Amino acid sequence: MITFGPVPSRRLGKSLGINNITHPKTCSYGCVYCQVGRTVKRSSVREDFYSPELIHEKVVSHLDKLKSDDQPDYLTFVSNGEPTLDRNLGEAIRLLKKTGFPVAVITNSSLLDDSSVRDDLNEADWVSVKIDASDVETWRRINRPVDGLSLDSIFEGISLFASGYSGKLCTESMIVRAVNDNEENFRGLASIIKKTGPEKAYLSIPTRPPSDKSVSPPDTEKLNLAWQIFSEIGIEAEFLTGFEGTGTGYTGNFYEDILNITAVHPLREDALMKLLENDSTGYQVVEALIGQRLIKSVSYGGNKYYIRDYHIRS
Template identity: 55%
Template sequence: MIAFGPVPSRRLGKSMGINNIPLRKVCSYSCIYCQLGARQKSSTERETFYEPQTIRDSVESLLGRISPADKPDYLTFVASGEPTLDANLGKSIRLLKGFNIPIAVITNASLLSDPVVRENLMDADWVSVKVDTVTGNVWRRINRPHPSLTLNLVMEGIKRFAADFKGTLVTETMMLEGFNDNPEAIQSTSDFILQLKPSKAYIAIPTRPPAVSSVKPAGSENINMAYQIFSKKGLKTELILGFEGKNTGYTGNAENDILNISSVHPLREDAMDELLRKDNADFSTVEKLIREGKLIQLEYEDKKYYIRYYR
């Protein structure tokens, strides 16, 4: 199965996935948090997996079977491996442009030091690059890269791509307990991301069983700290905590609004007061969600914040 879905995505709306790597997992990383389990083949060598026409035919077939209401907002290269290992990626993207649906690519960014890879991605409309850390020993522990890769080259490739790419660029940082969730690590990672000028910086946690069972998501306090540090630098930041709340406005349902918004942005106490006012609710709603284990109250720089509880 090459094309699948569409599946709901908070970042992309309705996303039709494209797995341009065969089911055997071929990747340049073997991240300890990967939901696909251990890497089956370690590689940085690009190769042909599917012909671009085969990918196009699979997408066309699936588009023909879904209802008009399920038409995807994006065609997304999200593979069982690293999609940029596909030597035909650029050709496939250009061929899929004929459907007049925006193209997204989710990449670990490890091959962006290669100018051909960067060029292949230029026709995409939306690209997400992974930036879990900018510290070499932490990078090796979290991402477990192919031996031929060096962090300096990876970071330089990301910077070059960000400077030239005309589409929407976002970053994703997976926060792990005891690895990259301390203040110094968060400061250095956010400093690098700031140089990229992304449209949005996502802070994520593992929400499915990781490749290494001992891996744990960063705690709520450190997630909130990371959000505040990223935001103070001027980065438009969102959290990905595994909740796909679609409504982030004021719907009149205070509980749903609080849970939807706090899964994306920690709610400061004054923002919470305003939300409750607009939803004609009072603080007892917040207290109820805390008692039920759905919401947690945190403090950062003498201010109270509320974040959706995910453990």
Template identity: 35%
Template sequence: MSDHKCVYGPVPSRRLGESLGISPIPKKTCNYSCIYCQLGRTDRMTNRRSEFFPLQEIVDEFRTALTCGASFDAVTLVGEGEPTLYSRIGDLITEMKKYTEKPVAVITNGALLYEKSLREELSHADIVLPSLDACDERTFRTINRPWTGLTFEKCFRGLAGFSREYTGELWIETMVIDGINDDDESLHRMKDLLKEVRYSRLYINTPVRPPAEENVRPVPPETMDRAVRILGGISIDQLVSVGFFSSEKDDYNAVLGIIRRHPMNQFEIGTFLKTRGNAEAEKVLSRLNEDPAVQGEEYKGFVTYRLR
């Protein structure tokens, strides 16, 4: 048995409610190194799919998590990088569905949707949430910084093709970044591209947690309103997230387990600790500030914590 925990949460998701997360890949393993990534820069760039952790171990961990009694709205394959790099993701989805009637969702950058085999594997998921941040090759390389063999055309054609085959809920997410893809021309080009994709929902996001690169800035509210008007989507800021959960007994380790995949600010940590009967958030925050494995970063008036 490996000591890597793949199942975590539930954690709040503004799109999916309380989400029981499954991360089937090692930390920061991805075929993109997005400038806005809340986990920091990708340090394991790859486009090769692999069974990083034995499928049965993940299934057993999932079944154990179900016995903890925490309520959740969806099971989400999301990862500390790109979950579709897990070569048995189709089998994993099928196994999850044996043990829960809740929807199984996959959050993906969509880069590998050009692979026919992956499209078939994802067909078993109830909801697939791919990203589409760019409208051309230049912006694609600026924002997503993909693995060298990936092109915008290849990735977009994969997404468009998948959208025509997939019978579940396809929810697109686009990240709008100040000064990069928030101008009228970019938004109208994105609107034209989206006409080639069959989707149920479009979420428009802007960086709300400390990004991988310091010069990445969220768009102001008036720009977000303009993006919503042009693209016809839903601003993710209008969605409300709920609370965090951990079955870990020790409060500090519970916080570490969450921020490994889902950065938290000091207020979220305080609220989370209160739900566990711990009114001494300052002690935990002080310990986080002194922990060399933890990075605390001030952003948008909050200090957000994540693992280095």
């Protein structure tokens, strides 16, 4: 299936998914947390998959079937593998842009040292690059790259791409318990991401059954630590923990507001108190949310923060 959705996405609104990689799953990585299954063909060589014309035809036919209020905000390459392995990606994006919809690509960034990949991605309106590890050992453990790739070259490729890209650039870092959830990695990631200069840096956790069954999300404290380290050096960081949220939810419904904000970033206690100051029942809402294990308090730098508790899901 080349197209699917639209699916709701906090990052992209309504996103019509495009899978430009044919079966079997072909990727330059075999990430421990991969949710599309084991990488059958591990490769860093660009090749032909579906023709750009076929992708365009399938997308147009999918769009034609959608009701007017279900039209997507983005057409998104989010593949059964790594979308930039498709050597016709640039042409496919150029054709798709004729539909009038903006195009997004979610890439693992491993091929960005190749100028033809950077040229192709320059055609897209929104690009997310994956940066999970700041050192080679962690990179090998979490992303399990195909032989021949070099982390230094990838960082150089990301930097070259970021410096010339005029669309919206985001980063995504998946945090896995006991694999890359240590302070040293967070500081290394923060330094690389700061130089990349994304509009947003997303911190995600495994939320669906991963390819390696031993994979699990980090402690809430660790995710908070990553966010704090990113924020301290001026990176706009947000969580992607499987909960929808807006980050700014001052609607007067404190229950919803707190859930919305803490889904996106930690909420410091003084900001929480300010939110509740005009409501006499306010703190009971916080106690109820903690009691229902929907939020959790964590400490950092002498302050208390509240964050969504993603270990228990309703």
